[in-house]
Amino acid sequence: MAQVEMNRSVQTRPWFRQITPAQWQALLASSLGWMLDAMDVMLYSMVLVYLMSDLHMDKSMGGFLATLTLLSSALGGLIFGILADKFGRTRSLMISIIVYSVFTALCGFSQTVTQLAILRTFLGLGMGGEWVAGAALITESWPAEHRGKAMGIVQGSWAIGYALAAVVSGLLIPLFGWRGVFFFGIVPALVTFLIRKGTKEPEIWEARKNTRSDTEKEGSVIKIFDRKVVRWTILGSALSICAQFGYWGLFTWIPSYLATSVSQGGAGLSIVKQTGWIVIMQVGAWLGYVAFGLLADKIGRKATFILFFGLAAILVPFYGFTHDATRLLLLGPLVAFFGSGYFSGFGAVLAELFPTSIRATGQGFCYNFGRALAATAPFIVGTLAKSMGLGAAFSITAISFGIAAILVILFLPETKGRELT
Template structure:
């Protein structure tokens, strides 16, 4: 077979595949730990007699701390390297999942989830940097798409475990299982290398905050502002939707839900996450072919339409049918962030750029679960979920204020 006709996956070295697997697993395990909370919501609400607004606020606190973690660990990754930073974040969110299971009241749970958020936010930033800087430009979108699909796998596993563990053992044991991802750091230690571009282009003696200052200089400020606005819009939509989606499915019909049991709602989420997995992976291939901007915008517009339909549907068969499509479009666009943001910022500021823009957006979107939970008290969860459609549309418009970066070499 000639070099010209060789399949793209044969162009990738073993070390690049190792880096991708590290990013994939790290993000999948992150999702597993984070989404255990989403599936435990109704059980916690019943045991402690608290309402949707309080639990939504707790989810918002986790997102706020994850935003801080992403910004901090992006800067740390610029200083100490992508590999070490990745291992540290996985260890943090794994331990704090176990602490969540030991909570005796809402305040203790709030502390544990806030600390967990620090690791959660940092993991995505460090994993995206590791993969983006390890893979060649023409296949970077595919790599980030595959990495991002780890979230769907983690979400799927969380749904599967929750459907068996909560009815039999309760929500505390569910959180104890979340400690297991800490074992992943042994794989990273043995098989993953630092990206060559970071080793060669980074001044190890520079000030700790120098990369953070760089992203606010005139030549990068436009990218910093617009990317932050985009991530804010789409993450408000995502977290407002997916934090409450299991709750919508398991809440009584008279409260605006779909009226399913916890087991059934968990089972309904599995096809949704299969759709999300396919959406994450397909996004990278499409974006490498058609470009980052049109692919991103298309996914968001379809998401906005599907959310409105889904939130106003109570028919079980229709919900099951729409679930995979909601997962495909409502999650797949996240595969655009890792490659797109990395391609906008130079190596000396890439960690800060990825960490700040993505996670400031996450911080500003942290109120989404609270907003949806608040409106759900009066209007029901189904109707309240459709608020997120507006933010999907906003992200689809803002993306065209940035340049197309398909196929460019990292600076």
């Protein structure tokens, strides 16, 4: 009876007071890692106009290098997912941060397109690994009723990192050029000391590690194609393809779109205005990430996905065919809100579809297999832009968002409140 009263007392407190210090620490570690991952990855988009000029690249090659990074990130997600299931979420998270930090900084030494391509490939391994390790850490550490909120906060840190990349570029490009921007990318490596010092492995993973037999295979890729879970592997991968094609096809090129002259189909903004427009846009993205998490815990994962994918598909064409700076400023936060916020649902939903023994592997495979196929988006948009302009080329991403909404309607089960096993 006393235990029942205690549980009732806990549930009546505000949700943020129900979270333990260890759970907050896990959230901090994952959020910082993801925020700085975003900053390092998006630095490329911020300096792409200058890279194309200095290294003599056209838009197709600029898009191809972004595609190359996404392809390697897919491999990184699979590798680090297996490592996270075998050796722990926290260890995998730290190593992934070090990898993407070091190789971002090394990009600043590139003298040729080939050198830059090789370094961006290694950077991608860490980029893909960070998401899967951080997602597994959060979804296993936080209670089911607040899992969506936690992933919303973590995903929201991507918007902060994107905006930080714009600010860093705006400050450093006039002083040190694009090389100085990349050198700043080493900063995230310092975060690993914070993670190592205070972040514990989730109890459910520790319990699984201590009780499994020597013959059990943790993190086996084969097991995510078992007949019991293969439908979730296929669905998760398909949703990831559509969601990430839309995101990377759009947001890789938006900084270049804003900086490109009006005569070439862009908005023709100065570096100062470009920075401001992107920061404001990412405020909208942050609100979208957080709102998705809150809504997913309130009305369910399925309805929230449909809302965000559907409105993203509608808003993107309006943004792409707008060249007026004021209208872009007003539309930008809305496009980012719905065109980014849905990522908050992936970590929670995939965690709720896969068991603990293969959770990080399943999350890593679906999210990053999707990223591998969606990696063609920057290249496709860049290629189309040569004939129709960047704004018009963005319309292809709207189709991808629309397909994602249809997949959710037809195939995704509601997993709100599901306890992990």
